[in-house]
Amino acid sequence: MKIFSTEQIREADRYTITHEPISSLDLMERASQAFVRCFCDQFVNTRPVGIFCGKGNNGGDGLAIARLLSERGYQVQVFIVEHTETGSADFQENYERLKNHHSPIHIHATNDLPALSPKTIIVDAILGSGLSRPAEGLVAAVINSINDLPNKIISVDIASGLFADKSNQDGNPIIKPSCTISFQFPKLAFLLPQNAEYTGNWHIADIGLHQDYIRNTATPYYFTDKAAAEKLIIPRKKFSHKGTFGHALVIAGSYGKMGAAVLSAKACLRSGVGLLSMHIPECGYEIMQISNPEAMVTVDNNARYITNLPDLSTYSAIGVGPGLGKEKETILMLEKLLDTTQSPLIIDADALNILSENPHLLDKLPANTILTPHPKEFQRLTGSSSNEFERLELARNFAGKYKVVVCLKGANTAVVLPNRDVHFNSTGNAGMATGGTGDVLTGIITALLAQGYTPQNAAILGVYQHGLAGDKAAQARGMSALIASDVAENLSW
Numbered sequence: 001m002k003i004f005s006t007e008q009i010r011e012a013d014r015y016t017i018t019h020e021p022i023s024s025l026d027l028m029e030r031a032s033q034a035f036v037r038c039f040c041d042q043f044v045n046t047r048p049v050g051i052f053c054g055k056g057n058n059g060g061d062g063l064a065i066a067r068l069l070s071e072r073g074y075q076v077q078v079f080i081v082e083h084t085e086t087g088s089a090d091f092q093e094n095y096e097r098l099k100n101h102h103s104p105i106h107i108h109a110t111n112d113l114p115a116l117s118p119k120t121i122i123v124d125a126i127l128g129s130g131l132s133r134p135a136e137g138l139v140a141a142v143i144n145s146i147n148d149l150p151n152k153i154i155s156v157d158i159a160s161g162l163f164a165d166k167s168n169q170d171g172n173p174i175i176k177p178s179c180t181i182s183f184q185f186p187k188l189a190f191l192l193p194q195n196a197e198y199t200g201n202w203h204i205a206d207i208g209l210h211q212d213y214i215r216n217t218a219t220p221y222y223f224t225d226k227a228a229a230e231k232l233i234i235p236r237k238k239f240s241h242k243g244t245f246g247h248a249l250v251i252a253g254s255y256g257k258m259g260a261a262v263l264s265a266k267a268c269l270r271s272g273v274g275l276l277s278m279h280i281p282e283c284g285y286e287i288m289q290i291s292n293p294e295a296m297v298t299v300d301n302n303a304r305y306i307t308n309l310p311d312l313s314t315y316s317a318i319g320v321g322p323g324l325g326k327e328k329e330t331i332l333m334l335e336k337l338l339d340t341t342q343s344p345l346i347i348d349a350d351a352l353n354i355l356s357e358n359p360h361l362l363d364k365l366p367a368n369t370i371l372t373p374h375p376k377e378f379q380r381l382t383g384s385s386s387n388e389f390e391r392l393e394l395a396r397n398f399a400g401k402y403k404v405v406v407c408l409k410g411a412n413t414a415v416v417l418p419n420r421d422v423h424f425n426s427t428g429n430a431g432m433a434t435g436g437t438g439d440v441l442t443g444i445i446t447a448l449l450a451q452g453y454t455p456q457n458a459a460i461l462g463v464y465q466h467g468l469a470g471d472k473a474a475q476a477r478g479m480s481a482l483i484a485s486d487v488a489e490n491l492s493w
Contacts, residue, residue, distance in 0.1 A: 001224075001228065002185065002214060002217070002221070003188055003191070003424070004217070005188070005219070006130055006165055006187075008219065009185065011217075012217070013209065015213040016208070016210040016213065024090055025090050025094075028061060028094070030207050031205070032064035032065045032068055033068060034206060034207045037205070038203055038205050039181065040072060045074045047120070048074075048077070048117060048119065049121050050076075050078075050121070051065060051069075051076060051079065051123040052079045052081060052123065052124055052125060052126050052142065052146065053078065053079065053126065054081050054128075054139065054160070055086070055088065055091055056091060056130070057088050058127055058129075058156060058157060058160075059091050059125055060087070060088060060093075060094045061157070062078075062156060063091065063104075063125075064094045064098075066098055066101070066102060067094070067101050067102075077102075077120075078098065078105065079114070080095075080104045080107065081126055081139060082107060083137060107138070109138070109141075110138075113142070116149065116151060120151055121153075122146060122149070122153045123155075124153055124154065124160050125156040126142065126175070127139065128158060129158045131161070134161065134169065134173070135161040135172070136173075139160070139161075139173075140173035143160055143173040143174065153175060153200075154177055154179045154181060155180040156181065158182065158187055159174055159176070159180060160174070160175045162175070162198045162199075165187075165188055166389060168198075174198045176200075177198070177200045178200040179200045179201050179202070179203065180200055180202040182204055184206060184209050190202050191412045191414070191424045193388055194387055220422055221422050222423045223423075223424050224415075224423050224460055224463075224464050229464040232453075232457045232460060232461040234451065236272075241274075243274055244274060245272055245451045246273055246447075246451045246452065247275040247276075247316050247450060248277070248315065248316065248318070248446045248447055248449070248450035249278075249312070249315040249319070250265060250268060250276065250278050250318075250320070250443065251279045251280075251320040251321075251324070251333075251337070252265075252278065252280060252319070252321065252322040252324060253284045253322070253324070254306065257322075257324075257325065258280070259323065259436065259439075260439040261280055261288065261322055262288065263436045263440050263484050263485065264440070264446070265291075265292040266292055266440075266485070266488040267440040267443030267444050267447070267488045267491060268295075268443035268444070268446050268447040269292065269443075269447075270443075270444075270491040271443065272451055272493055273446070273447035273451065275296070276292075276294065276295045276447075277296045277315070278296070279297075279306065280297060280300065280306070281306055282301075282302065282304075283304055285297060285299050298310045305324075305325045306324065306330055307327075307330065312343065315343050316344075316449070316451075317344045317346070318343050318344070318345050318346070318446070319345075319346045319348070319445070319449075320334065320348070321442065322349045322438075322442055323439070324349060326354055326357070334351055335358075339364060344368065344370075344449040344455055345366055345369045346372065347365075347369060347370070348372045348439070349439065349442070352371060352372075352377045355371075355381060356380035356381045357380075362402060363402075365402050367403040367404070367418070368403065368418065369455070370406075370449075370455055371404055371406050372407040372409060372438065372442060373406070373408065374438060375410060378391070378408055382394045392408075392416075395408050395414065395422075396416055396422065398416075399416040399418055399420060400418060404418060407462075409438060409441070411428065412424045412425055412428075413428065415459045415460050425463045425467055426464070426467070427468045428467030428470050428471065429474045431482035432467070432474075432487065435484065437487055439484065440466060440469075441463065444462040444466050444491070445459060445462035445463075469490040469492070470482070470487045470490075472492075473486035473487050476490070
């Protein structure tokens, strides 16, 4: 699924109006119908609804939604925030249509705000995605007053006061919805952690924008849903054998951190690799052989950490980093690996920390190497950023400069490609914020690389499958009880 900018969404509306053809008013009606269908799937008509409308097209949506909900038996109150003298043309038309059903309450000051039952569902249709400056004046006061209420809030398309394509400043008045029902596409703002309280759980309502525009319009931002992920899966042929699916090498572990190597191995094996070899320090030999009997093991000369490489010529992909440590000899091993490997490579955990502490190694990264940093690891690589939009740009610039794939881990993990495109992930949950889940991801992606997936597709699909396994684990265990082993055990293809 593509993620478009505010201007592109406006152009998609214009293109649809011209080429379908359809009037802007009828397109607004269609969008409102899509919102209402989604709304009615979540809330029965025994709960009252209070709809707060601005006087632009988002407010026009709100007026149409009020009429449509009334027709479905909902008890609806409409409040118009009088922040400007005249409304948009489509707002005015929907206002005329609504007068047959309601007498809206006009809000000229905050003392005009009525007392609402806590059971009332508030629908926020004050400001839309075309916002160009922070909310101020009456609108800001109304937003702050609504946020002070205990009511459930549902935003139409985007929370009022939230910028879709850039960062808000601290203190900007923004509605804090429990849910956002967005038209046709998610907004970039929805995918960034800083905006979590301004999006809630978000849903997409398809409003039928013209497919020719969607198909032919370029964007650097994408959202990987189930349909997109399934298209990436390479089917297994009947007469395949273990050699068909590659031989992966994972270089991992040190004294006290062998669990990371075990988790990576388990996930790699569960992700379809034909053969797996683990290169580990001597202290982990029995641990690995007992915990993952399917894996072959080569042992480093050092008992406690890794200092050398095995023969790399037989491996179709290499993962390095989980539980590795940062000893001087381990740093030299990583540098030798970067200098000599001809295989697709994924770098995680301590190997990333070695890169950040030895930045000359960044220039040695083979093209299309996959890096999987969590936010702190990424900060150590690139420096700090003032907000999530800036951090995303740092990731895009880093991936473009070094021609690598960056999996910036977190909710909606962002997979940033060497061409600076970004694929946000749709799976995963807060239960995965526990030690070891990153090691599982390393194993998954290494397995995909070994099977012949391109680095780009291995990263996108691996991140998706990792989150999906976490979702299955959370269903079985609950989020608080989830551990990394549960994620590995719930991998399925």
